[in-house]
Amino acid sequence: MSQQDNDDLTPTMTDGYKPGEKKELSELQQMDANDESLNKWKASLGLSADKLPFPNDQRSVIISALIMDAGERKVVMDVSTPEKIAELKNKTIVIKEGVDYSFEVEFYVQRDVVSGLKFLQVVKRMGIPMDKTENMCGSFGPKLEKQSKRFPTTTAPTGRVARGTYSVRSKFVDDDNNCHLEWAWTMKIKEDWE
Known part of the structure; x- marks a missing residue:
């Protein structure tokens, strides 16, 4: 991968924004331990390190699927494992020209709080950048349930x-510059879906 390829998926930095100091989940749970209302609020967030939907998986953010929703057609890209991602390299996602579509990501957060999760995507044709997308997902605490975020149409x-x-490269990164997933895939724009 060239330096140019790495630069394509570097998140933009907002002037004056500085991510807060990274705190471990145990530190967050101990902060203001005597404040009953704050403790109830923290409990409602589900901030618990023992909430592990995938206890044998050491990742803190597990991206399970990227879904392209074009209304009349939905394409689910399973990116939950390296094997599923490898399958996507051999598959071309067809998009009908002129159709409105959006992406939705489904993911799990476990072990730690993730701050400022972002979705980055670069689309190229014959090596020339055609589109770059950067969407904020948000900050999330550990949960047993799958979480999701839909991006603009x-x-x-x-x-x-x-x-x-x-050719498309997609990436999920957080405010601490942790890359949670990066993969390449192919899409084809055609007159119709087939």
Whole structure:
């Protein structure tokens, strides 16, 4: 991977924004331990290190799927394991030109709080960047339940020039510059779905 490829998926930094100091989950649980209302609020957040949907998986953020929703058609990209990601490399996702679509991510958070989770995506055609997306997911505490975030709708380009194959790189990163998942896949814009 070239330096240019790495730069494509570097999150932008907001002037003046400085992420807070990273605190372990145990530290957060001990803060203001004598404040009854604050303790109730923290309990309602589900901040518990023992909430492990996947106890044998050491990751703190487990991205299970990226879903492309175009209304009439949904495409689920299973990215839960390296094997599933490898399968995606051999599959081309077809998008009908001019269709409105959005992405939704499904994920689990365990072991620790993740702050400022972001979704980054770069779309290239013949090595030339065509689109770069950066969407904030938010900050999340550990939960047994799957969590999700839907991103804004976009429109696929239209016309003969727009039709063709595009290489896509997607990445999930947080405020502490931890990369939780990065993978490459291919999409093809066609006149129709097939």
